[in-house]
Amino acid sequence: MEIIVWIGAALTLLGVCGIVYSIAAVARAKRANLTDEELRARISGVLPINLGALFVSMIGLMAVIIGVLLG
Template sequence: MGLFDIIIWAGAAVTLAGVAGLGACIVYVLRLRRAGLDEVSLRARLQRGVVWNMVALFVSVIGLMLVVVGVSLK
C-alpha cells in the first residue's frame, strides 16, 4: 500500500465523517421542529444547526479533495 493509497483511503474516511455529520444535522433539525418551540428559540437553535451543517460540508469537501488528489497522483 503506497502513499497515494493512504491518501485515498484517508480522504474516503474524512468524507464519510462529513456525511455522518450531515446526517446528524438532519436528525437535529427534525428533533427541533418536533419539539414545538417558540419561534425565537427555534431560530436560535437552528442557527447553531446551520453552523454545524457548514462544518460537516467543509469536512466532506476536504475529504473529497483528498480522494481526487490521491487518484490523480496515482
C-alpha cells in the same frame, strides 16, 4: 498515494455523519413545537456543525480525487 484516498474517504465519511446529525437535530427541533424564536436559536446552533461537516466532506472528496489522479 493510496493512503491519500483512504484518508479522504474517512474525512468524507466523517463529514456525511455530521450532515446526518445536522438533519436529525433540525428535524427534532421542528417536531418539538417550539416558538419561532426558540426554533431559530436551535437551528442557528446547528448551523456551524452543518457548515463544518460540509467543509470536511469537501476536503475529503478533494483528497480522494487527488489520490486517484496521482496514483
